[in-house]
Amino acid sequence: MEGAIPSPPNTRIAVVTGGNKGIGLEVCRLLASGGVTVVLTARDETRGLAAVEKLRGQGISGVVFHQLEITDASSIAGLADFLKTRFGKLDILVNNAAIGGVEYVQELDTNEEKFSGLDVYQRLEWMVKSVNETFDSAKEGVQTNYYGTKHVIEALLPLLQSSSEGKIVNVSSDYGLLTFIKNEGVRQELNDIEKLTEQRLDELLDKFLTDFEAGALEAHGWPNGFAAYKMAKATMNAYSRILARRHPELRVNCAHPGYVKTDMTMSSGVLTPEEGARNIVKVALLPDGGPTGVYFAKGKEASFM
Ligand SMILES: NC(=O)c1ccc[n+]([C@@H]2O[C@H](COP(=O)([O-])OP(=O)(O)OC[C@H]3O[C@@H](n4cnc5c(N)ncnc54)[C@H](OP(=O)(O)O)[C@@H]3O)[C@@H](O)[C@H]2O)c1
Known part of the structure; x- marks a missing residue:
């Protein structure tokens, strides 16, 4: 179900997953506050519509809901059709949806008091101890966070190419830095982007999962x-x-939001969701002609290593 909002001809259109x-x-919220028409997507229609209503209640208009489960090809195709018919283009794609790829062993508890006095490393250590890493959860993590995101990009690419300069922001993590791979x-x-192929990425992920099992x-020196x-x-x-190399007409960047208090981190982070989101939106709203193929950590260009 989609809400009806008028969008003037020059308005930028953004899709946010999750x-x-x-x-x-x-x-x-931040994109819509800046005058961008936002397609808020969620895999669950009830949760997605409730989020749009919450924003509306806070005076944020210009947000429309569309269902999107990023691991479901027909759901992705449904979003692409909607965007094509409704807007004919896409200016900004924020690939935010992801899962931890783990089983959480504790009930979700948003009481942050237990973290007071703990530094970032102690909080991260607590997180690692609070989860189980099973083969099924690892497989789901790879399917969602890598393949789901990739399939969304592939389906929306033609619409991004219909924008004057389509921008993709892949919400990344300092956990994705190459230093974790021994x-x-x-x-x-x-790191050898000139030689690397998508097929090789598939092979490496298959090998990783085989070794996991x-x-x-x-x-074999995979991360733990x-x-x-x-x-x-x-x-x-x-x-x-x-x-980014293949599509110089687009801007394709990765952005780490910082360590944020959300369900994914069981509220153990040190930034608020809004502070984390600012680090993403800064990259999404870079002026045309800006950097591409770059990793941003908390809003600043940084190394992929
Ligand atoms: N929190 C941090 O400290 C931190 C640090 C670095 C990077 N990040 C990245 O920031 C992004 C947002 O994370 P968060 O901390 O805000 O996590 P979160 O509160 O758990 O939110 C994750 C969002 O992704 C959605 N999602 C999960 N699987 C999906 C699927 N298959 N299809 C569609 N939507 C799906 C969830 O929907 P449901 O509500 O339906 O589950 C939810 O809306 C992620 O990419 C994460 O890796 C977070």
Whole structure:
């Protein structure tokens, strides 16, 4: 179901995936506050419509809902059809939807008091101890965070090319930095963007999952602690760089929001969702002709390593 909002001819159109809560919801709020028409997407229609209503109640108009489950090809096609018919183009795609790729062993508890006095490293350590990494959760993490995002991009590419300068912001993470991959060969391959191919990224993810199932992550130098999340974000970064080279007419960048208090981090982060979202929106609203194929950490250009 979609809401009806008028959009003047020169308005920029943005799609935000996973817009119903956390950083995604704040990205929608900030973009819409800046005059961008926002398609807030969510996999669950009830949660998505509630988010749009929440924004409306806070005086934010210019946000329309559309359902999107990023692992479902027909859902992605439905969004692409809607955008084509309604707007004929897409200016900004914020790929925000993601999962932890882990099983959370504790009930979600948003009481932050237990983190007071803990520094960032102690909080991250608490997070790693609070999850189980099963093969099924790792597979789902890779399917959602890498392949789901990639399939959304592929489907919306023609619409981004109909914009004067289509911008893709892939919400990344410092967990996607190559430093977490101890296997020197894999690390170098992922950084050698001139030679790297999408097929090779598929092969590396298959090998990672095979080693995960065999209990051989450490032996082969794959990341540990949120291993699938780290691999999916590292390969998403590499794919973004491949895309940026292939499509100089677009701007394709990765942005790390910072360590944010959301459900994904069980509220253990140090930034508010709005602060995290500002770091994403800054990249989404870079002027035309700006950098492409770049990693931004908390709003500043940084290294993929
Ligand atoms: N929080 C941090 O400290 C942090 C740090 C670095 C990077 N990030 C990145 O920031 C982004 C947002 O994370 P967050 O912390 O705001 O997490 P969050 O509060 O858990 O929100 C995740 C969003 O993604 C949606 N989603 C998950 N799987 C989906 C699917 N298959 N199809 C469509 N939507 C799906 C969720 O929908 P449901 O509500 O339906 O589950 C939710 O809207 C992610 O890319 C994350 O990796 C976060």
